[in-house]
Amino acid sequence: MTRLEIDAVNKSFGDVHAVDSVDLVVPEESMTAVLGPSGCGKTTLLRLVAGFLVPDSGTIRFGETIVAGAGRVVPPQRRKVGYVPQEGALFPHLDVAANIGFGLPRARRRSARIGQMLDLVELPAHYAERFPHELSGGQQQRVALARALAPEPQVVLLDEPFSSLDASLRIATGHAVVRALRAARATAVLVTHDQDEALSLADQVAVMRRGRVVQAAPPRDVYRSPVDIEVARFVGGAAVLPATIRAGRAVTALGEVAVASAVKDGAAEVLIRPEQVLLGAEGSGVKAHVDAVGYYGHDASVTLTLLPDGPTLAARVNGLDVPATGATVAITVAGPVVAFQ
Amino acid sequence: MSTTLDRAMEVPAAPTPPPRQRSPRALLAAGVVVAALALVPLGFVLTYTVIIGPSEAWSLIARPRVRTLLGNTVSLVVACTITSSILGVASAWVVERTDLPARRLWHGLLVAPLAIPAFVNSYSWSSLFTGVHGFTGALLVITLSYYPLVYLPVVAMLRGLDPALEETSLSLGHSRTTSFFRVVLPQLRPALLGGGLLVSLHLLAEFGALQMLQFPTFTTAIYDQYSSTFNGAAANMLAVVLVLACLVILVGELRLRGHRRYSRVAHGAARPAEPIALGRTAAPVALLLAGLVGLALGLPTYSLIHWLRVGSSTEFPLGDLAAAAGTSLGLGAAAAALTVLIAMPAAWLAVRYPGLASNLVERSTYIANALPGIVVALALVTVSIRVVQPIYQTLALLLLAYAIMFLPRAVVSVRAALEQAPIVLDQVSHSLGVGPISTARRVTLPLIAPGIGAGAALVFLAVSTELTATLMLAPIDTTTLATRFWSESSSVAYGAAAPYAILMVLISIPAAVLLGRHATLSNLTSDVTR
Numbered sequence: 001m002t003r004l005e006i007d008a009v010n011k012s013f014g015d016v017h018a019v020d021s022v023d024l025v026v027p028e029e030s031m032t033a034v035l036g037p038s039g040c041g042k043t044t045l046l047r048l049v050a051g052f053l054v055p056d057s058g059t060i061r062f063g064e065t066i067v068a069g070a071g072r073v074v075p076p077q078r079r080k081v082g083y084v085p086q087e088g089a090l091f092p093h094l095d096v097a098a099n100i101g102f103g104l105p106r107a108r109r110r111s112a113r114i115g116q117m118l119d120l121v122e123l124p125a126h127y128a129e130r131f132p133h134e135l136s137g138g139q140q141q142r143v144a145l146a147r148a149l150a151p152e153p154q155v156v157l158l159d160e161p162f163s164s165l166d167a168s169l170r171i172a173t174g175h176a177v178v179r180a181l182r183a184a185r186a187t188a189v190l191v192t193h194d195q196d197e198a199l200s201l202a203d204q205v206a207v208m209r210r211g212r213v214v215q216a217a218p219p220r221d222v223y224r225s226p227v228d229i230e231v232a233r234f235v236g237g238a239a240v241l242p243a244t245i246r247a248g249r250a251v252t253a254l255g256e257v258a259v260a261s262a263v264k265d266g267a268a269e270v271l272i273r274p275e276q277v278l279l280g281a282e283g284s285g286v287k288a289h290v291d292a293v294g295y296y297g298h299d300a301s302v303t304l305t306l307l308p309d310g311p312t313l314a315a316r317v318n319g320l321d322v323p324a325t326g327a328t329v330a331i332t333v334a335g336p337v338v339a340f341q
Numbered sequence: 342m343s344t345t346l347d348r349a350m351e352v353p354a355a356p357t358p359p360p361r362q363r364s365p366r367a368l369l370a371a372g373v374v375v376a377a378l379a380l381v382p383l384g385f386v387l388t389y390t391v392i393i394g395p396s397e398a399w400s401l402i403a404r405p406r407v408r409t410l411l412g413n414t415v416s417l418v419v420a421c422t423i424t425s426s427i428l429g430v431a432s433a434w435v436v437e438r439t440d441l442p443a444r445r446l447w448h449g450l451l452v453a454p455l456a457i458p459a460f461v462n463s464y465s466w467s468s469l470f471t472g473v474h475g476f477t478g479a480l481l482v483i484t485l486s487y488y489p490l491v492y493l494p495v496v497a498m499l500r501g502l503d504p505a506l507e508e509t510s511l512s513l514g515h516s517r518t519t520s521f522f523r524v525v526l527p528q529l530r531p532a533l534l535g536g537g538l539l540v541s542l543h544l545l546a547e548f549g550a551l552q553m554l555q556f557p558t559f560t561t562a563i564y565d566q567y568s569s570t571f572n573g574a575a576a577n578m579l580a581v582v583l584v585l586a587c588l589v590i591l592v593g594e595l596r597l598r599g600h601r602r603y604s605r606v607a608h609g610a611a612r613p614a615e616p617i618a619l620g621r622t623a624a625p626v627a628l629l630l631a632g633l634v635g636l637a638l639g640l641p642t643y644s645l646i647h648w649l650r651v652g653s654s655t656e657f658p659l660g661d662l663a664a665a666a667g668t669s670l671g672l673g674a675a676a677a678a679l680t681v682l683i684a685m686p687a688a689w690l691a692v693r694y695p696g697l698a699s700n701l702v703e704r705s706t707y708i709a710n711a712l713p714g715i716v717v718a719l720a721l722v723t724v725s726i727r728v729v730q731p732i733y734q735t736l737a738l739l740l741l742a743y744a745i746m747f748l749p750r751a752v753v754s755v756r757a758a759l760e761q762a763p764i765v766l767d768q769v770s771h772s773l774g775v776g777p778i779s780t781a782r783r784v785t786l787p788l789i790a791p792g793i794g795a796g797a798a799l800v801f802l803a804v805s806t807e808l809t810a811t812l813m814l815a816p817i818d819t820t821t822l823a824t825r826f827w828s829e830s831s832s833v834a835y836g837a838a839a840p841y842a843i844l845m846v847l848i849s850i851p852a853a854v855l856l857g858r859h860a861t862l863s864n865l866t867s868d869v870t871r
Contacts, residue, residue: 050768076772077771077773078774082772091766102770
């Protein structure tokens with residue numbers, strides 16, 4: 001499949017600058033999640049790539065071909081994009097086979113290709129004769145993906161495809177969709193406002209905010225090295241503590257911790273993820289009071305206030321060893337931490 | 342400084358509406374033409390009022406005759422709305438909320454009177470009982486004909502109500518009766534007001550039934566003025582007052598409804614309510630319902646069959662029957678096609694290109710809902726004589742009148758049909774490499790065809806029993822089932838009239854069945870596209 005390249009693309013609706021000088025490269029056969037709160041412009045970006053909207057300026061390339069920009073606009077029906085909208089949008093008057101075969105030439109609409117596609121999205125072959133209303137939400141999404149992949153598109157675009165599914169189905173469907181995309185060697189863009197979805201499914205996460213892509217990097221980097229505190233908070237739980245940097249180490253209320261990147265001496269703020277806060281026996285660190293415990297079985301989230309008077313921060317602990325509410329614990333920080341100056 | 346485990350969670354917002362697109366010019370132009378056509382009757386009324394001037398208008402209005410008509414019309418509208426509401430709500434509640442046996446059958450029987458036009462119903466009564474006339478006669482017959490207009494929306498609303506609300510009221514210690522009046526009835530308000538509005542507007546437009554029952558209202562008086570003197574001024578001024586009355590009712594309904602919202606707070610399908618056990622009252626309740634069905638459905642059926650047997654013993658004019666039926670069918674089909682066709686641009690604009698211009702176009706097509714057929718007919722007679730003489734007394738003018746009168750039904754159906762084909766399906770189709778024309782053929786048309794069929798069926802049903810405008814506008818040699826029935830029953834030839842009425846009811850049946858089928862199909866597809 002094809003590499004997707006978005007270069008300095010702008011799109012405004014009236015006074016609203018929905019997409020603001022966006023650059024983004026999606027390498028061949030990889031999936032990029034565009035992550036951002038609603039209204040950040042991520043859906044507009046997707047629709048620009050699909051061809052439903054035309055950019056005000058900038059270029060969009062599929063491989064070497066310019067599909068929008070430089071005075072040239074390829075209409076959506078000639079772009080060869082696979083589009084999976086929210087809630088699937090299956091054609092309600094057609095059965096599963098006809099939905100999947102919709103984009104194929106007439107001769108292939110009832111061919112073995114349908115079976116292959118059902119197999120690819122892990123649905124049994126006899127589903128071919130079902131109608132959309134006879135499928136669950138997750139199955140509808142899989143059929144929608146099969147329909148998008150059947151004509152072998154250059155780029156697959158998924159617009160919050162799992163947001164209408166309930167939590168358990170969302171994870172299972174998400175992984176099935178990613179497996180199918182990998183098997184089809186597709187280049188894909190997934191638009192989502194769900195951090196877990198973006199981090200767990202994508203090869204690259206592009207965080208969007210107010211029309212701009214503020215960071216595009218592999219999931220681990222976005223989580224471990226966010227470009228700013230806002231991104232840090234958006235992609236996961238985060239405590240931000242004031243610190244003083246001295247010789248590459250941060251001195252905080254929790255003691256001295258290593259800093260992940262090179263920083264100058266002086267005042268800074270450090271980011272501490274809940275899983276970096278370790279609870280130990282009394283005496284082995286800074287004392288804290290357990291304010292509240294959210295127990296999830298496999299793990300638990302613990303809200304702590306440093307004694308005597310704050311600040312408050314969160315810890316994620318193993319479900320086997322959960323402190324009682326009201327107890328006093330000793331905490332240490334597993335470094336290194338990210339510092340913002 | 343505080344920290345939290347909560348992610349920067351945001352509520353998954355409703356999908357942002359697609360950015361506004363400017364409507365294509367040709368489509369907008371077509372929409373404007375349709376809107377202009379729909380506005381002809383109202384334009385006629387307004388122009389006439391301005392031309393005649395206030396003093397002349399007042400002298401025509403401030404006559405004792407007009408005061409009598411106003412009194413008659415208002416008292417009948419008020420009384421009928423009240424009786425129809427009581428019957429409609431009571432029967433809807435029994436059918437929808439109790440454990441009465443055979444509720445589906447009762448539902449069918451309670452809706453069936455809609456298939457019998459009010460003027461046929463009044464014929465059934467007045468031909469059997471000479472005492473049925475005047476105010477009480479009109480109240481009886483009209484209530485029996487119109488209560489389904491309240492029954493239907495109330496049944497639909499009761500079915501959609503969340504039973505948890507009533508259960509909460511019961512758990513707070515209120516009795517069934519108190520809960521009904523304090524919780525259920527207030528929630529039925531939109532349905533009740535909508536139904537009451539329909540009853541009032543139908544009644545203001547009703548001509549045949551009231552003429553037959555000898556209870557003069559504005560509509561019958563306009564017709565008498567028109568047919569006796571063919572004189573514009575008096576009839577036209579009455580039409581102005583009639584239109585004002587319709588507007589008063591429309592505005593009144595809007596203000597009563599207010600801005601309160603009655604929607605369910607949480608999403609998800611409503612759980613069906615536990616039916617209330619009637620116990621010992623089951624038999625009397627069933628008897629009351631049977632009485633209502635007997636009066637509204639049984640008596641007219643009996644009367645028609647009775648007069649059919651009386652009539653056929655003397656003569657059975659098969660040729661005349663066939664000719665009138667052919668004309669009714671042909672006019673119905675032509676009007677259905679024309680109306681759906683001109684509804685298309687208005688509905689398309691409203692669904693695909695929402696905006697000020699589209700709204701104005703769509704709203705204009707609804708105005709005819711509040712205009713009695715007689716006003717539309719009067720307007721078209723006047724306009725055609727003054728402006729486009731060649732189409733006066735032609736079938737084209739009659740079809741145009743039908744199209745204007747029944748445009749609202751067609752627009753509503755076509756609009757709903759287009760909503761079955763959301764634009765995202767077009768986009769998916771385009772992304773799969775299918776061009777616009779192919780997309781229309783393979784996606785849009787198959788999806789909207791049932792809804793368009795339903796719209797056509799609605800128009801066909803209305804036209805095949807339409808009397809007022811047909812009497813005023815049909816060319817002299819054009820006889821429909823309705824007009825032939827009318828002329829026979831007006832000359833007290835009850836036996837001769839019966840076969841026309843029966844045929845009129847019979848030819849409506851296939852269209853009604855088509856409508857019933859469509860209702861289930863649209864429920865089915867909306868589950869997927871919603």
